[in-house]
Amino acid sequence: MQIKFYKYQGAGNDFVLIDNREGDLKDIDKQAVERLCDRRFGIGGDGLMLLENEPGFDFRMVYYNADGNEGSMCGNGGRCIVAFAKHLGVINDTTKFLATDGVHHAKISETGNWVSLQMIDVSDINQDGEAYVLNTGSPHYVKLATNLKVKDVYNEGYAIRNNPTYKQEGINVNFVEKTSDDSYFVRTFERGVENETYACGTGVTAVALAMAKNNHQTGAITTPIKVLGGDLNIRFNYDGEKFSNIFLEGPAELVFEGTIEL
Ligand SMILES: N[C@H](CCC[C@H](N)C(=O)O)C(=O)O
DSSP, rough: OEEEEEEEEEEOOOOOOOOOOOOOOTTTOHHHHHHHHOOTTTTTOOOEEEEEOOOOOOEEEEEEEETBBSSSHHHHHHOOOOHHHHHSSSSSSEEEETTTTEEEEEETTOOOOTTEEEEBBBEEEEEETTEEEEESSSSSEEOOOOSSGGOOHHHHHHHHHHHHTTTTTTTEEEEEEEEEEEEEEEEETTTTEEEEEEOOHHHHHHHHHHHHHHHHOOOEEEEEEETTEEEEEEEEEOOOSSSSEEEEEEEEEEEEEEEEOO
8 A cells, every 4th residue: 555654853853744534544563663664664763653533632643653662752743743734734823632641732833843832741750869750741761961962872871771670661861961051952862762863852841840850940941952953942830849831842844755655
């Protein structure tokens, strides 16, 4: 079967998107996702998403990691699928859609390539030694680092993701370095890609929340974060216990489209 696909990227976190409103791909299997995401034998991407119909919502986001397993929430993917929904004419400039972690609201710029996506509220942050562990739709480990530019993120991230505590469920490992008063540089080793990616949306969200806690900041907070693939921005409120009104903001661009035999 020939299928039409769209390739998007958000700060260099890249995805294959497919319009599945007709439901033709209901039973897409692990091998097919893995092949489509393969950078040599397929289209290439850190993940694959299906845009599906969902009663009461503009659409439903179904997300798979590049290894073919159905993943948890993907922040940059969420931003890209909003741009895709606008491109398809499913939405205009605002949307309410359903993802695996619940309801998401988002706003998209008139040009269609800048998306502000509301993320789920967060109230639990745990510590593992010096690191923070929290779930922003996906599970994240956040560790302060120095000389992050030259850090061996693959090997250090791999070791943490595969240690006995996290091996079975997996975790995304974020290293963060402060660059100025309230701005950070972040590099992430992603579960399901099992490699460093150029950006991770739920990851930078986790970093922004963990750094607010770490720095005893409360109130309305805005945290710009630089990643390998560009710049992202996180806005939220923190009352010392709960993080709410969390928005992940940044670019989402259509790169190319085509058809492929499935
Ligand atoms: N790149 C994604 C994270 C995907 C989640 C996945 N790696 C997992 O936890 O299984 C993001 O922008 O939030």
